[in-house]
Amino acid sequence: MRFDVVSIFPEYLAPLELSLIGKARTDGLLELAVHDLRSYTQDRHRTVDDTPYGGGAGMVMKPEPWAQALEDIAAAAPPAPDKAAAPSPGAAPARKKPTLIVPSPAGEVFTQQLAYELAGEDHLVFACGRYEGIDERVLEWAAEQYTVRSVSLGDYVLNGGEVAVLAMVEAIGRLIPGVVGNPESLVEESHSDGLLEYPVYTKPSSWRDRDVPEVLLSGNHGKIAKFRREHQLRRTAARRPDLLDKLDVSNFSKTERNVLWELGYAVVDGRAVRRTGK
Ligand code: 6GU
Secondary structure (H helix, E strand, O other), rough: OOOEEEEEOOOOOHHHHHHHHHHHHOOOOOOOEEEEHHOOOOOOOOEEOOOOOOOOOEEEEEEHHHHHHHHHHHHHHHOEOOOOOOOOOOOOOOOOOOOOEEEEEEEEEOOOHHHHHHHHHOEEEEEEEOOOOHHHHHHHHHOOOOOEEEEOOOOOOOOOOHHHOOOHHHHHHOOOOOOOHHHHHHHOOOOOOOOOOOOOOOOOOOOEEEEEEHHHHHOOOHHHHHHHHHHHHHHHHHHOOOHHHHOOOOOOOOOHHHHHHHHHHEEEOOOOEOOOOO
């Protein structure tokens, strides 16, 4: 898998040389290049922004350097064959477009589901905007060479796309086979099954008058699994009821349904619905 990141602050992406993602790069599991947008400018001042048409505060990123950068990056990476498209016999194999991700608080929300989807791509290009954003025509024009997606981390505003790219590359990169040493860690983490992760404990079993829940010391794997499941549900109901509302609970066991009931939910048509008065 290949990642390209374009930014006017390439140094901002330096942490991608560290830890799991850095190791995956040196191990050849993923390729990642950071490009300075200013190196695609033509003028002496290396200008990347200008005032907005229609007036208003701030500056807008000019289209020309972005077009040059996105063109060069698409040309440099040989497009991967599209496994989904079946070319007619004798025809050149169909080519899959790389995906262009434009971090923006006005984008679709980045979720674990989207991370999984993007981890299945061969080539992701991230365009980090600063100021008030990138001239809208760039995103329209880029759609010829790229599948373009505006993506937001959540409902708050950052100064630019760089921090969002750090988060997205980490979330996507760790899903590439081999990047996370023990693939089991990906199975029981928060959001992998639409619920939050259960609480975890380590030694010592008693610390400052606080004991690790007895069941975790019992060695009874059935009871431990039940305890963890119950706490996943409790935690999700308390902290993220919006996740419970979206969950398909049609395959929930009697025990799981009982926990939901205790938490104030009934199961109706495969959904957890809040009981009135609770
Ligand atoms: Cl992806 N970009 C910016 N600039 N602000 C954000 C964001 C992204 N996600 C949340 N806030």
